[in-house]
Amino acid sequence: MKQVVFFGALIGLIFIGAASADDFPSMVGTWGGTSKAVVLGDARYYSETADKTVPRLSDASFTLELTHQEGRLFWGTLTSSRITEAWIGTFWNDGVSFQAVGARGQVVGRMTDANTMEMIYTQTGPTLITSHAIFSRQ
16 A cells, blocks of 8 residues: 555656646747857858858847647747748747757747747757847737
8 A cells, every 4th residue: 555655646746847738838929039140151041251161240130930839839930031941849848948940950948938038049060050039029
């Protein structure tokens, strides 16, 4: 009997930290932000320069249109003045932190409140990019 109680309590503790679908903020909507980046190589989103062999600072405005969400999973498109691409993401169990991917890079982000998210984008390969952006719900 003691083992049953012990294992029941253990299973309960395991699930206490897991978030339910209601614990994830709604991401559906239009978000806008400006990214500040360091770029080395060809950059699809950022302005080009003649010398792509030297790291350069750049910025770009983005619109993130998130059209769907099911629990922790969300998706839509990311658009700059130069390109639009698919964008998909998922929340961590804390309901605040998330990770997302686009065609070439990855995002680690967090909700700072219901209408604001902070993100760090990284891209590796022939073109290297790291950037920081604050997005606000429009």
